[in-house]
Amino acid sequence: MRIINVCAAMLLLGSSLAHAETGLASYYHGIGKSREMTCAHRSRPFGTRLRVTHGSHTIECRVNDRGPFIRGRIIDVSTSVARALGMMGAGVVWVVVE
Numbered sequence: 001m002r003i004i005n006v007c008a009a010m011l012l013l014g015s016s017l018a019h020a021e022t023g024l025a026s027y028y029h030g031i032g033k034s035r036e037m038t039c040a041h042r043s044r045p046f047g048t049r050l051r052v053t054h055g056s057h058t059i060e061c062r063v064n065d066r067g068p069f070i071r072g073r074i075i076d077v078s079t080s081v082a083r084a085l086g087m088m089g090a091g092v093v094w095v096v097v098e
Contacts, residue, residue, distance in 0.1 A: 012026035024050065025040040025095040027082035028067075037084070040067035041097075050069040052077060054085040 028040070029083040039050060039061040048063045052075065061081050068076040075097055076084070 019098060021074050021097045023095070023097075024072055024092050025054070025075045025077055025085075025087070025097075026068060026070070026073055026092045027079055027087065028076045029047045030080060036078060037061040037081050038064045038078045039081060040065035041074075042066060042068075046084070052081065052085065053096045053098075054087055057085045059084045070088050 014042070037059060039052070041048075041050065041063045044050065044063045045061055049060050050063060052059050054063060059077075059081050061077060065076070068074075073092070075095065077087075079088075082088050085095075
């Protein structure tokens with residue numbers, strides 16, 4: 001029984017990691033209300049909630065725009081998300097998106 005639980009946990013963990021992306025993020029003055037936790041992603045459907053992690057900070061934001069259109073970047077986040085992640089000074093940081 002324990003082996004089945006371990007296998008099930010590995011499958012669930014593996015499936016969530018399969019959708020994770022790692023790369024550069026930048027911030028922008030996004031579409032929508034100020035202080036809204038939003039982001040721009042090239043392929044995720046509008047309305048999808050993404051978990052963005054930078055260092056020890058993890059924020060959940062909603063896709064409401066397309067982008068980024070700069071090579072090497074995987075996500076653009078709104079200024080409110082950038083503040084929460086602590087990336088305002090750097091401008092472009094390494095993140096994990098799930």
